[in-house]
Amino acid sequence: MARVIVGLSGGVDSSVAAYLLKEQGHEVIGLFMKNWHDDSVTISNECPWLEDSNDAMLVAEKLGIPFQTVDLSEQYKERIVDYMFEEYKNGRTPNPDVLCNREIKFDVFLEIALSLGADFVATGHYCRKDSIQKNDQTIYRLLAGIDTNKDQSYFLCQLSQEQLSKALFPVGELTKPEVRTIAAQQDLITAEKKDSQGLCFIGKVRLPEFLQQQLQPKEGVIVEIPYNSSVYNMEEPEFNSTKDRLHWLSRKTSYQPQDGKLVGKHQGAHYFTKGQRKGLAVGGTPLPLFVIETDVETNTIYTGQGSDHPGLLRSALFVKSKDVHWIREDLALNIDGELKVKARIRYRQPLQDATLYSTESGLYVVFNQPQSAITEGQFVAWYHNDELLGSGVIS
Structure with a gap:
């Protein structure tokens, strides 16, 4: 069995992920990421890191697994918060949750896990992963979670083959009610805990007040x-x-x-x-x-x-070449290539019929129906059936 480091966030999903892995016989270690500790900008006690880390520790204790906290606030500020300020300053709207997965959970955190001898990292995301063989190569596929109401594959749309190869998503085969039932049966403190809202790791913020730290009000x-x-x-x-x-x-x-x-x-x-x-x-x-x-x-x-x-309505968008990302590199379009896909421009949006057109300067995504509020800086993700093939930053 493998050594798996679980990103224990203090929520019910990662708690159950850790439990399931332990049940499967893996050696499980819980790691809590402390990514933010400026409480002055949050507007509720929705996501105070102290309470979350305490809950994560109690879950680890209950499951009988080792637990520790890592402070990634410096990297989080550099890679996520500073980027957010820069994007808003330029009139674009970033998606910190997508970036957080690419830059923190499956990069900085993954490196720490590997340095601790881990074979995999696991999170409580509602998505699935499998692999296929193609030309004597193992190719990893990122699939939507079984619970269509909670599917979080969109948030992982920037992962690479390398990152995906090291990732496990134990709750992806379950629905949210099933996850809560398991947590209750195991008497985990997080069983009834509400899902955190707002920015990844920061919690609920008044965005203008948060941005005012760097961006001055101007009438x-x-x-x-x-x-x-x-x-x-x-x-x-x-x-x-x-x-x-x-x-x-x-x-x-x-x-x-x-x-x-x-x-x-x-x-x-x-x-x-x-x-x-x-x-x-x-x-x-x-x-x-x-x-x-x-x-x-x-x-x-x-x-x-x-x-x-x-x-509000537009039927096409553009992604610059440098911002086009294929999880399935083997399916990447050549110049002048096109591909019929399903696509979404925000989390929880129902998938829309669209066609990708590849050009020298980048990728056009043309929807069959006009889309509301296509927003620069956000991510468009494209799928075939329930597999997420790639994504890009809307230009």
Whole structure:
């Protein structure tokens, strides 16, 4: 049997992961990652690391496995928090959970585990892994979790073959209720514990306040663009090439303040993201206002009424070559290649029919149906059936 180091987070999923591995006869060690200890920015006791590390320790004690804490807060600040600040400053919306898995759990943490003689690291993610043989090579596949309501494969969309080869996901074959039942049967302290919300390892934060540590408030205007604005009346032109058409489909609509009317003020365009509805503090509209675009250069927020406002919808997106990542490197598209896939642009979004088009400059993802709030800095992930093939940062 293998030596497996489990990332014990103090939650029910990793607790049950550790229990299952021990039942299978593995040598299991629990390791708690302390990645953040600035409580001044959290808004609830939802995810205080002290309580979590205590719960993780009690679970390890109950299961009779060794336990220790590692402080990765320096790497977490460098690789996740600083990156987040930089992205928001540039008017993009990062996904810290995806980055956290790529940069912390399956990189820094994995290295520590391997230095302790581990064969694998395990987490409480709701996803599955298997392997196939192809051209005398072992290829690892990342599959959706059995519980479609909890599937977390999207958060692991940036893992490499090397990282996947060392990963175990013991709860991926179970549903959340089954996991809670096992935890209760084993009398684990985490059995009834609520799932943590908010940023990976930081907990619930008021994003503007969190960002204000680095990004100064700056008053700007909120402009409302009418549903029937002439900026949306562009006829699809004639194209000389497929690439030109793809470029046109994935383009962003550009707005000027004179395209709409001034409806309010805000304290910084970099605090807002596309598709956002709360926090605008503008009332009196028949339908709710949504952010349809932010311009950090001019510090302007553009909004539109209703979730079907044309400013929210787009049918294609682009990923630069350097940001295209294939988990299944053997399936990576050659230039001018195309592939029909299912794709999602955010966690828990139902999978959408789409086609990938590979070009010299990067990858276009064209959806059969227009998508709401395609947001720069977020990840698009593409699947075949329940296998996640690859992902990329939306440009």
